[in-house]
Amino acid sequence: DIQMTQSPSTLSASVGDRVTITCRASQNINSWLAWYQQKPGKAPKLLIYQASTLQSGVPSRFSGSGSGTEFTLTISSLQPDDSATYYCQQYNSYLYTFGQGTKLEIK
Amino acid sequence: QVQLVESGGGVVQPGRSLRLSCAASGFTFSSYGMHWVRQAPGKGLEWVGVIAYDGSNKYHADSVKGRFTISRDNSKNTLYLQMNSLRPEDTAVYYCAKSARSGYGIVIASLDEWGQGTLVTVSS
Numbered sequence: 001d002i003q004m005t006q007s008p009s010t011l012s013a014s015v016g017d018r019v020t021i022t023c024r025a026s027q028n029i030n031s032w033l034a035w036y037q038q039k040p041g042k043a044p045k046l047l048i049y050q051a052s053t054l055q056s057g058v059p060s061r062f063s064g065s066g067s068g069t070e071f072t073l074t075i076s077s078l079q080p081d082d083s084a085t086y087y088c089q090q091y092n093s094y095l096y097t098f099g100q101g102t103k104l105e106i107k
Numbered sequence: 108q109v110q111l112v113e114s115g116g117g118v119v120q121p122g123r124s125l126r127l128s129c130a131a132s133g134f135t136f137s138s139y140g141m142h143w144v145r146q147a148p149g150k151g152l153e154w155v156g157v158i159a160y161d162g163s164n165k166y167h168a169d170s171v172k173g174r175f176t177i178s179r180d181n182s183k184n185t186l187y188l189q190m191n192s193l194r195p196e197d198t199a200v201y202y203c204a205k206s207a208r209s210g211y212g213i214v215i216a217s218l219d220e221w222g223q224g225t226l227v228t229v230s231s
Contacts, residue, residue, distance in 0.1 A: 001169065032215065034217035034218070036152075036218075038152075042223075043221035043222065043223055043224060044144075044152065044218075045221075046217055046218060046219045049216070049217035055219065085151075087152055089152075089217070091215045091216060091217060092215070093215075094157065094213055094215070095154075095166060095168065095169075096142070096157070097154060098144075098151060098153065098154060099151075100151050101151040101152070
């Protein structure tokens, strides 16, 4: 199975900061990577698919990049509403896997 | 708009069975693959399995293979998860989710719509 490793596990930043979360795959997944945002008690929400394509309705301050085994999610100017846990997910094979999550806190 | 509503969760003893349902509306259910994803209390997301648009193919995570089975009834716009031989470590919120792309077979794609989840607690 493909393993996904996110870093950092937790992150604290201030409003207006530029924030980057990294996701590494244990093998080449091309660009078959998605990013999700989850707030407490809520279902995950798709932010980015195919590594860099913004899902409809998602603010443009979110962006994704990478291919192969290394990927990043960037928030260009952090907003209070961005406090959440973020997950990457690979879908290169029929057996999908998620990263362990990155909890983002607003200072 | 798309709606996915899970039901069937509850408290069950170890070794027993439970069937979850996910009622879909707002899209052509019979055209999309569907997934189950779970989340143990305070933990991350774990993919459980996927079923093709017509039920002809399905894949399950190793952690549930042989115990859980995904199925669907396109005439009822409903997805199911049959869970047998339940273990305490199966305790989680179970989400159904829709594949972002339609197509034949198992279409590999992100998950663009999610239900609100149903809690399963396995405890004696």
